[in-house]
Amino acid sequence: MLDTFVAVSGYVFPNEIHVTWTVMIVLYPYITGLVAGAFIVSSLFHLFGRESLRPIARFALVSSLVFLLFAPLPLLLHLGTPSRAFNIMITPSSSSAMAGFGIVYLTYLIIVVLEVWFALREDFVRLATTRTGFKGWIFRALALFDLTVDDRTRAFDHKVVKILAGIGVPVACFLHGYVGFLFGSIKANPWWSTPLMFIIFLLSAIVSGIAVLLFLFYFVSWLRRVPIDRGVVQTLAKFLWGFMIIDVALELMEVLSIAYEQTQDWEALEILIRDKLFYTYVILQLLVASLIPFLFLGANALFTLKAKLSNFLIFSSAVLLLVQVLAMRWNVVIGGQLMSKSFRGYTEYTPGIWDREGLIVAAVVFTVPFLLLRLVDGTVPLFPPDSALGRWRLARMKKTPSADGAQ
């Protein structure tokens, strides 16, 4: 007997009292979204030549890889029989949308790994020649034991990075569109079943990716006490404003269209929104975490503000939009399971604390990519030497050359 008491209202099918997909399945599309969003930001420079984003382009690319490496972890932790996880790669069922995971994930991983490698190759070579012993061998191996760096190799590397970015953008869109399709294609669930779902997931992925980069850029700049690069944050803030408007508009249109149609589905969904998701959807996702960033970023884009105020508006908007997208994932994944397919009742879900799929593990899973990113940052330069953060790194190396031999 399941020992957790769940308060249900109305009539819930007996097998639906306990939700199947937990906070881990909330985290999976959230982390995947950061991957796709960060990659698109890096491509705005590498592919579309948005020069003002040069200081953050490589950081965005490496962030994308780091998040990508950990994206499957919540899925793995969720599986009832994780020892069979590779069955999805080895024997995918052609009729299943989920079976595409292996193909989509591996394709994207290969592209991002290659792009990161070509972007960092020159640094690997430099580290291979400046480090000795085992560390030196590691970097020589990372450089594939070819330590040639000249104008010809640089031009080639840049060209390949650009080509990979060109391939990567549609694959990134496909990756996150696919995650949305996993939900949107479930006809049994009216809260999920909409063709808009994949495009909403894609746009919210871009929003969360830009937001996390803004958050990290501010955080790192403040931590290292370097002036904020206004060109970077203003460009990202404008993109963030634009993408969040389209994203939130689509989220609203999806619900409003069902509401206006007044179908049988709406009778059940209305109660779901009004009662079960009132705080997480209406208050948090829409009013607090969408409306406030919309106003803040709008004010920042339309008026000339003092740098301090502008930074406050952009940073707080980035944080709120990270919360908005997380709330959106929660409201979709958990919200969709709170309503029974009897359409006559609702169950409840409270995540555990210490369980395998509980909040502590979720927090650890979400934190680890950031720690890995810090580790990479301590090894190879993620910001160009002519940027504020790049100059900080050079100055630090002069003080303690043994601490960092990157440049």
Place this chain on the structure above:
Amino acid sequence: MSDGKTPETVSRRSFLHACFGAAGAMVLFEPGEALASTYVPGDHYWAYVVDLTKCIGCGACVRACKAENAVPDGFFRTWVERYTFLDDGEVLVDSPDGALNGFASDPDVPPERVAKSFFVPKICNHCTSSPCVQVCPVGASYETKDGVVLVDKSYCIGCGYCIQACPYGCRFMNPVGTADKCTLCLHRLTRGQAPACVAACPVGARACGDLKDPNDPVRRELETRRHGVLKPELGTHPKCYYLGLDQEVL
């Protein structure tokens, strides 16, 4: 008796041999095993019929299913719902513990307000176009040649996608970590026995039959009586048919 002339004598030794042989055969082969070995899946196509005018909500089917299939506590391969229509059009639905112990008490409304009431047994619909089979990423959910939707527990990864895809709430995650659902007691069907829930029903509200057999009573019933399926608009084409179905039943 051999030919009716002289009584055939049976030695104690040969009698004991025969007894041990029979006992050994019973240990090695369960009753019905011989029939199961001659069962050809392609020769059958199973369907299920529930006559809602007969069900009395006793819950014997739920108990039989639990006992037959060792269904874990808190989950159900079959359950029974009670629909109570009030005089103002309001519809109350309940299924206390899946009706494992039947319906011990009346709905919490004055009897004079009840316009009509009936019970609805639920099982897996063994859909012809099963969404659960479609979404399974590893093919662990599949439909057999004889029309039964099953889960290969030795291959299921426990992702739960099939549970989300089933519009009828018939699947659940077994605590062992794999998806679980009604098998239509295929192990019994292949031995010529009815599913446990059908065998246990005291009023004959449940029946399972072979649509490929023109003389099967279930097939005859479906050919001659009005019937419906749950959520037909989803295009799943269930093979669980209901006689006397009300539109409020989902």
